[in-house]
Amino acid sequence: MQRRNFVKSTFGAAGLGAAGLGLAGTAVTSESVAGNWHSQPNLLAKNTFKLKYAPHFGMFENSAGSDLIDQLKFMADLGFTAIEDNGMMGRDPALQTKIGEEMARLGMKMGVFVLDKGGNGQNTLAAGKTEFVDIFLAGCRKAVETAKRINGKLTTVVPGDFERNLPIGIQTGHVIDALRRGADILAPAGVVMVLEPLSDTPNLFLRTSDQTYEICRAVNSPSCKILFDIYHMQKNEGHIIPHINWCWNEIGYFQIGDNPGRNEPTTGEINYKNVFKYIYQKQKAENKExxxxxxxxxxxxxxxxxxxxxxxxxxSDSFSV
Structure with missing residues (x-):
């Protein structure tokens, strides 16, 4: 799909008219939306977001179509400068390479992809079983190859479920041992596994940001950091900004979702404008991104x-700086 046709064929008069905004806050009329993208360059100028928000493939499929490269172009035209794709490791290597090349051309960064079989209910790292650790390490080696194709540096790891017949300290030791071995594979390639505490089920071993912080400190590798998912942490612990501050030195990535509902910011109880402003100011002061x-x-x-x-x-990005 040609980008000049995206607005004509997707963000039609009803859609943008209902929103009352152009993508850069410009007022939109039904007559103006029907025009050509390139013939009205000021209508849908790129948003200049302060932070690197990363959509998923499929998030704009109604507007950009099903082709992943067209979706990338569309995201870039909206002003998004990154993407994430949990299922990237399951894609054909040739498609991975194509995606990586197009992101480079568009100046987009790659966010996380989920490490294949990187710990789950069936092969939890908390159990300390050799066969489970071997599956995880094989996933780390595969992640290095995937990262090369897409110019990525971040892969999500969830250690799995509790092994309830073992004391919690023993389980924690097993997780740390496995993650150290994984970090030894990832670090030479500059790949970082980001550990994600989740709220999906109480059976999950990793639940809170402070627990994840403790494990990252014990692994003691630049290739093992925290994935701070604001949605999950709001459900499990709340007190979002203080927890971000306490865990700051071990955070490698953020994910977004409002609560309740796990939809876009402004649809739930989290004040994302304040959260984004806090992170923006803190990362700017420390030259992080x-x-x-x-x-x-x-x-x-x-x-x-x-x-x-x-x-x-x-x-949500309209906070003052």
Whole structure:
């Protein structure tokens, strides 16, 4: 799909008119939306986001179509400067390379991809079983090859479930041992595994940011950091900004989702404008730059939901600096 046709064929008059905004906050009329993208360069100028928000493939499929390269182009035209793709390791290597080359051409960064079989309920690292650790280490080696194709540096690891017949300290020791071995594989390639505490089920071993901080300190490698998913941490512990501050030195990545609902910012109880402002100021003071994975759904269906998502990010990113 040609980018000049995206707006004509997708963000139609009803969608953008309902939102009341152009992508850069410009007022939109039904007449102006029907025009050609390139013939009205000021209508849908790129948003200049302060932070590197990373959509997923499929997030704008109603607007950009099903082709992944077209989706990348569309995201870039909206002003997004990163993507994340949990399922990247399952894609054909040739497609991985194609995606990596297009991201480079567009100046986009790669966020996280999930490490294949990197610990789950069936092969939890907390059990300390050799066969489970071997599966994890094989995933680390595969992640290095995937990262090369997409010019990525970040892979998500979830250690798995509790091994409830073992004391918690023994389980923690098993997890640390396995992660140290994984870090030894990832570090020479400059790849970082980011450990994600989750709220999906109480059976999960890794649940809170402070627990993850303790494990990262024990692994003691630049290739083992925290994935601070704000949605999950709001559910499990709350007190978001203080926890970000306490864990700051071990955080390698952020993910976004409002609660309840796990949809775009502004749809739940989290004050994302304040959270984003805090992180922006702190990372700027320390010359850091995080990617913020948009790991959430949309509160509305279809093209209107995609417009509402963009509007939510424009609003949440409008904090003063």
């Amino acid at each position: 995080f990617i913020f994975g948009m790991e959430h759904g949309k509160s509305m269906k279809g093209k209107e939901g995609e417009v509402a998502l963009i509007k939510a990010y424009v609003e």
